[in-house]
Amino acid sequence: MVGTPEVDHARQHLIDVLRAELGAGLIDTYLKPGLDVWARVSPDAWCRAAEVCRDKLHMRYFCFLSAVDWLPSPFGKSEDGVSRTGDEVRALTAANLAEGLDHGYCGGDTRFQLIARLHSVTTHLGIHLKMDVSDSDLTAPSWIRAFAGANWHEREVHEMFGIVFTGHPNMANLYLPGDFVGHPLRKDFPLLAREVKPWPGLVDVEPMPGEPAGEEDGEVSGEEA
Amino acid sequence: MNTLTERQKLAYIAGQAAEARINVELETEGMTLNIGPQHPATHGTLRVVAKLDGEQVVSANPVMGYMHRGYEKLTEVRTYPQVTTLVNRIDWLGSFANEVPFILAAEQLMEVEAPPRAQWIRTILFELSRIANVALFLGDMGVQLGAITPVFYAFRDREYVLNLIESATGGRFHPNFDRIGGIKDDLPKGWIEETRGVMVKVRRFCDELEELILGNPIFAARTRGVGVIPGETALHYGLSGANLRASGVDWDLRRDGASPLAWNQVDWKVWTHPDGDSFARYWVRLQETREASYIVEKLLDGLPSGPIMAKVPRIIKVPQGEAWVSTENPLGEMGYYVVSKGDLGPFRVKIRSASFNNISIVPWVLKGVYVPDIITILASLYFILGDIDR
Numbered sequence: 087m088v089g090t091p092e093v094d095h096a097r098q099h100l101i102d103v104l105r106a107e108l109g110a111g112l113i114d115t116y117l118k119p120g121l122d123v124w125a126r127v128s129p130d131a132w133c134r135a136a137e138v139c140r141d142k143l144h145m146r147y148f149c150f151l152s153a154v155d156w157l158p159s160p161f162g163k164s165e166d167g168v169s170r171t172g173d174e175v176r177a178l179t180a181a182n183l184a185e186g187l188d189h190g191y192c193g194g195d196t197r198f199q200l201i202a203r204l205h206s207v208t209t210h211l212g213i214h215l216k217m218d219v220s221d222s223d224l225t226a227p228s229w230i231r232a233f234a235g236a237n238w239h240e241r242e243v244h245e246m247f248g249i250v251f252t253g254h255p256n257m258a259n260l261y262l263p264g265d266f267v268g269h270p271l272r273k274d275f276p277l278l279a280r281e282v283k284p285w286p287g288l289v290d291v292e293p294m295p296g297e298p299a300g301e302e303d304g305e306v307s308g309e310e311a
Numbered sequence: 312m313n314t315l316t317e318r319q320k321l322a323y324i325a326g327q328a329a330e331a332r333i334n335v336e337l338e339t340e341g342m343t344l345n346i347g348p349q350h351p352a353t354h355g356t357l358r359v360v361a362k363l364d365g366e367q368v369v370s371a372n373p374v375m376g377y378m379h380r381g382y383e384k385l386t387e388v389r390t391y392p393q394v395t396t397l398v399n400r401i402d403w404l405g406s407f408a409n410e411v412p413f414i415l416a417a418e419q420l421m422e423v424e425a426p427p428r429a430q431w432i433r434t435i436l437f438e439l440s441r442i443a444n445v446a447l448f449l450g451d452m453g454v455q456l457g458a459i460t461p462v463f464y465a466f467r468d469r470e471y472v473l474n475l476i477e478s479a480t481g482g483r484f485h486p487n488f489d490r491i492g493g494i495k496d497d498l499p500k501g502w503i504e505e506t507r508g509v510m511v512k513v514r515r516f517c518d519e520l521e522e523l524i525l526g527n528p529i530f531a532a533r534t535r536g537v538g539v540i541p542g543e544t545a546l547h548y549g550l551s552g553a554n555l556r557a558s559g560v561d562w563d564l565r566r567d568g569a570s571p572l573a574w575n576q577v578d579w580k581v582w583t584h585p586d587g588d589s590f591a592r593y594w595v596r597l598q599e600t601r602e603a604s605y606i607v608e609k610l611l612d613g614l615p616s617g618p619i620m621a622k623v624p625r626i627i628k629v630p631q632g633e634a635w636v637s638t639e640n641p642l643g644e645m646g647y648y649v650v651s652k653g654d655l656g657p658f659r660v661k662i663r664s665a666s667f668n669n670i671s672i673v674p675w676v677l678k679g680v681y682v683p684d685i686i687t688i689l690a691s692l693y694f695i696l697g698d699i700d701r
Contacts, residue, residue, distance in 0.1 A: 120569070121419070122635055147562075148549040149637075150663040154650060159387065190633045190650055201648065201661070203635065207546065207555075207562035214635065214648075235548035238671040246383075261376035261700065270384055280388055 094119040100143055100213055101125065107138045116191040126192035126216040129226065135215055136204070136232035145204035145213065151229065151239040153219070153247045154199050156187040157273040161280070179274050196221050198247060202229070202236075219249050228253040246271035341369055346685065356696055357670070361677065361685060368685065371677035373670055378700040386660040391417050391491060391627050394657065398647075399485040401664055402698040405444035405641040407436045407476065410489040413660075415571065416636040416649045417491050420629045424571060429493035429619045434573040435506075435610050436479065436488065437638075438603045442513055443472045444641035445553075445600045448693045449520050452593055455690040456533050461523055468516040471509045478502060491627055493620035503611050510604040517601040525594065534589035538676050538688035541587060548675070549668035552643025553599060554692060556583045557591035564639035572638070577609040589691035596693070628655060642666050642698055666698035 100123055101115045111131025116124040127135045139145040160170065160178035170178070187197060198219040205212035219226050228251040229236035240251045241260040248269040250257060259266065268275050347358035356377035362369045382401065386394050398413055399406040411433060418424065425433070450465020473483045479498055480486035488495050524530050540550070542558040555562060563581040565574040582598040584591035631653040637646025643665030650659040669692055676692075677685060 124633070146543065146546040147551075148547060148668075149644070149646070150549070150648070150661065150668075152648070152661040154659050154661075188652070203648070203663075207560055207567075210567045212635075214633075233547050233549075234544075234675070235668055235671055238667065259376075261379040263376075270381065273387075275384075277384055277388060 096209070096211060097123045100211060103142055104135065104138060104213075107142065108135060111135070114192040122212065122214065124191045124214045124216060126194070126218070129217055129220070132200075132215075132217045133227050133229065133232060136202075136229050139204045139213060139215070140232060143211075143213070144206040144208050145211075147205045147207050148233040148235040149203035149205050149212065151200065151202040151236050151243065153243045153249060153271075154190070154201055155197060155247060155271065155273045156189055156194065156199065157197055158182050158187075159273040161276055175274055175276075192216055194218050198224065198249060200226055200243070200249070202239075204233075224248055225250045225252055227251070230254060245269065248272070344682070357689075357694070357699065359673070359677075359685065359689070361682075363682065366681050368677050368680050368682070371674055371685065373673050375670075375699055378696050380697075380701065382701050383660055383662055386657055388656065390655045391629055391657065394660070395489055396485075396487050398662070399487055400697060401662065401701055402444070402640065402642055402645070402666070402695045403484060404447055404695055405440035406482075406484055407480070407486045407488060408440040408444075408638065408640045409645065410487070411437060411572070412636045412638045412640075412645055413647045413649070414489045414491055415638070416634045416647050417627075417629055418571075419634045419636060420632050420649065420651055421491065421623070421627075423492050423621050423623055425493045425621050426618045427573075427615045428497075428617045429621075430571055431573045431576075431610055431614050432479075432494055432498060432619065433489065435607055435614075436476065436486070437572065438607045438610070439472055439476055439506075441603045441641040442600055442607075443469050443476065444695075445596050445603075446472070446513075446516065448690075449517075449524075449593070449597055449600065452687075452690050453524055453530075455686050456530060458524070458527070458530070461520055464516060464519055464523075468512055471512055475502070475506055475509055478505075490620065492623035493618070497619050503614070506611060507608060510608050513604040514601055517597055517604075520597060525597070531590065533684075533687055534593065534691065535586075536588050536590075537684050538589045538680065538691060539587045540672065540676055544675070545587070545672070548672040550643070550672060551665055551668065552639065552641070553595045554592055554643060554669050556581070557595045558587035559583055559585040564637060564644060568638070570638060573610060574606070577606060577613065579606050579609070589687050592691040592693070626655070628653060629657070637663065640665055642693065642695060643669055645698075662701050664698045664701055666694035666696075667701070670694050670699055 094117060097117055104125055105112050108127060108131045111128045113126045113128055157179060160175045196218040200217040200219060202215050203212055217226065226249055228240055238260060240254055241257060243249050244251060244257050245259045245262050246269055342363045344361045344363055346361060347356065358374040359371055360374060361371040382397050385397055394413060395410045398409045401409045446465050446469040450462035453461035476486060477483045479502055480488040540558050542560045545555050545558045561581060561583050566581055579602055582595050582602065584595050629651040631651055633650050635646060635648045637644050645665050646663040648661035649657050652658040676688060680688065
């Protein structure tokens with residue numbers, strides 16, 4: 087980005103207001119000057135954070151709400167064509183969890199994190215809010231009272247990740263059939279198409295004209311450990 | 312003079328009571344009307360289950376998932392360049408516009424910027440996708456109201472635009488033309504002149520429809536004051552694009568977003584309408600299509616020369632980080648939240664598609680309307696099924 091300021095006063099102001107309103111409920115923040123801002127809030131402050139953004143920061147536009155499963159996929163990218171049994175997947179998952187997960191901006195303590203974005207159509211600034219979802223009960227407070235549009239997004243998160251939203255009137259599946267077993271966007275949910283047939287196009291690097299093809303392949307497989 | 316006797320009065324009251332009792336006894340759960348999944352008015356496989364009381368809708372719930380393809384899961388086993396092939400298929404009428412925000416998100420994480428010529432050509436193709444996409448809506452809205460003619464005009468003139476996209480990218484529907492760091496090819500010879508000619512045709516098409524549809528009293532009667540969405544409600548549901556601007560909210564990411572694309576380099580106007588009804592949504596889209604043709608012409612006038620690809624490594628690895636990029640797509644705000652762990656492919660991609668939010672207001676807006684208006688309101692909200700189900 088050309089001309090990105092080193093200090094972003096407008097976005098820093100968002101963080102300051104959130105800190106003043108939420109106090110200890112605001113756990114961590116991350117600011118990319120000129121681009122975006124992230125804030126991680128505690129589950130208790132999740133609904134309050136939405137209201138503060140809506141009422142104090144003019145962010146009345148609800149953009150999206152989703153979740154991230156920070157577990158590294160036990161299946162990799164299915165590049166090796168090896169299919170793993172359920173026990174192997176469970177062992178790998180447990181080992182990954184014991185090792186500690188590598189969270190993104192603002193850190194995290196749990197496997198699942200909610201992430202939502204609100205935006206202001208007047209100041210043209212947006213914010214990403216994150217929340218840790220407790221590993222033991224996988225529940226989160228619903229945003230429906232603050233933003234009616236959160237309804238379907240929360241239903242989607244519920245079926246895809248298995249996170250239950252308290253205060254949501256209808257946690258029925260949105261896309262999946264009613265009797266579907268499993269939560270497809272969890273990392274330990276296998277992509278069955280890849281189990282049946284390995285993806286042939288994982289490395290799509292074609293050799294340039296006049297260059298030998300061999301070295302490219304070597305480089306990729308070496309890095310893809 | 313005929314005064315009622317006491318007996319007559321009592322008989323009248325008894326009759327009223329009996330009628331009321333019958334009404335109460337006949338009050339069943341109401342009728343359930345199933346629209347779709349296969350229905351000409353559903354544009355794909357959106358199913359709406361409407362509970363009716365007579366002609367009035369008591370509650371309406373869209374049932375989705377008939378076309379869910381799991382793109383968010385599939386992106387996790389793809390490399391970055393391969394993802395564009397997938398996301399092409401989200402909003403299949405404006406395919407090129409789907410690729411752009413994802414590529415921009417990857418470029419933002421890699422701190423790569425495409426050269427100016429590539430950005431301008433991206434913007435031109437983006438606007439052509441918009442015309443190809445919205446032109447179909449402009450014609451199709453007539454079909455929903457019983458006017459068959461406009462859709463033929465729409466298909467006829469949309470074809471010119473699709474031919475342009477095809478001759479530049481090689482694909483009529485799924486160009487897969489955007490690359491991290493630039494675009495695949497430069498424009499073919501003679502393309503610019505051809506495009507100018509087509510833009511004149513697009514404007515003539517808009518004029519025709521303005522006379523055919525907007526001036527039509529039946530169209531006005533069926534759409535004016537129908538399906539009104541106030542601006543504040545629209546914001547809370549996350550409506551975007553023309554649906555939001557038709558509710559009087561003056562917000563367009565092309566003008567208000569920090570995009571490296573070339574919209575800010577030319578003069579153009581954001582159209583809004585204060586009414587928030589079906590008519591306003593149609594009117595705004597019609598103006599936007601015409602405006603898009605002007606934007607394309609102005610971009611062609613100022614098209615810079617130079618390279619079309621920045622220097623990027625052959626094997627694209629995106630550094631660790633998170634990025635959110637959204638653009639003003641034909642259907643509204645389309646964005647990608649990309650989480651990268653420094654691999655060849657993304658760790659997680661959240662696809663924020665416009666139609667998903669736009670349609671989430673359907674239970675709210677359909678409550679209390681009459682059955683024939685279900686179709687016009689759904690049509691005026693304008694969704695693409697692939698953009699809802701992803």
